[in-house]
Amino acid sequence: MESNGKGVSIDGLPLPFEAGEIDFGEPGTNGQHSFYQLIHQGRVIPCDFIGIMKSQQPVYLKGETVSNHDELMSNFFAQPDALAYGKTPEQLLGEKVPNHLIAHKTFSGNRPSLSLLLPSLNAYNIGQLLAIYEHRVAVEGFVWGINSFDQWGVELGKSLASQVRKQLNLSRTKGSPWRALI
Template identity: 75%
Template sequence: MLWLAGLSRAVAGEIDFGEPGTNGQHSFYQLIHQGRVIPCDFIGIVRSQQSVYLKNEIVSNHDELMCNFFAQADALAYGKTSTELRSQNVPDFLVPHRVFTGNRPSLSVLLPELNAYTVGQILSLYEHQVAVQGFVWNINSFDQWGVELGKVLASKVRTKINEARNGARFMAGSDGFNYSTTRMINKYLAGKKQLLYPEARDVFPVDLIDPEKAGSA
């Protein structure tokens, strides 16, 4: 949210996402290794909160995760060339699929442990980063006007839904709603009729604090 709300409305239009541990490796790392160049951050922890050693394993489960933490940054930086692959007798038809261009930027941050203090440090680091990027790109990182239009239109939809529940009906093109949106809203309202209670119910908090009312509802 920090980047997307603060910086994404102009210039780079960056999109920020992430995932803990090897979940990300099996979902979107192919994108950052072999797709467009995406600067990325890796955050590792020295002392695990729950490190487990399994029988016949030479490292703990946390060590295993950290092995990937250290390896991914090098893989992004150095990559692998077609020459290296052929020297390892990789079949020619597989070479294009296993080439990694390398020279892809990343930042690795190693925290001593995961706690409120270190999380606060990381948050402060990123807050400063967003502010500085905003100054460089001439973006005010501290406003969020980009969400206002959707809120205004949602308010209009809310009014129309209330009117429809009292007998009115949406008309295509009325009040600024396009034809497709009008059709969807009418379809939504038609489907909801089968689910509505015959009378409005005060589900919370009355039902929870008045057992007699809850039983008669």
């Protein structure tokens, strides 16, 4: 995919804002233990939730009220609501939360998210997802006046990797000691 991680416009002028996005994620509820805390109470990070209506492997455990897929879908619908609405100190007081926990359990809400619900997980729908994200990156680049298709930062890394490659070869073939590359 293209990259909008730029510091200057197409004209070479410094951007007055931070461009680009960081895409990361986890399947199912795994993200709850790694980064959901950050998106709920840390910095504001626009996030996308992608759900699949039809499970590929539904598991029903005896004694559970819903299948594993229904449990995941419950979180798929609830997490964006939690980000949008949050929880106020007044609500927490009404729930009789101890005063020393109010600040810890307060959530500002008004955090941006997008929910995409696909009918099933197949090649066609994955292609649609890729098209959505490619389109978003290209449109952001047009709007921000940056070239989403250049890769100057990558070129610098490739150039430095070439120097390291040469030194590794010398070290392995001629026993040359490591030296400063830059």
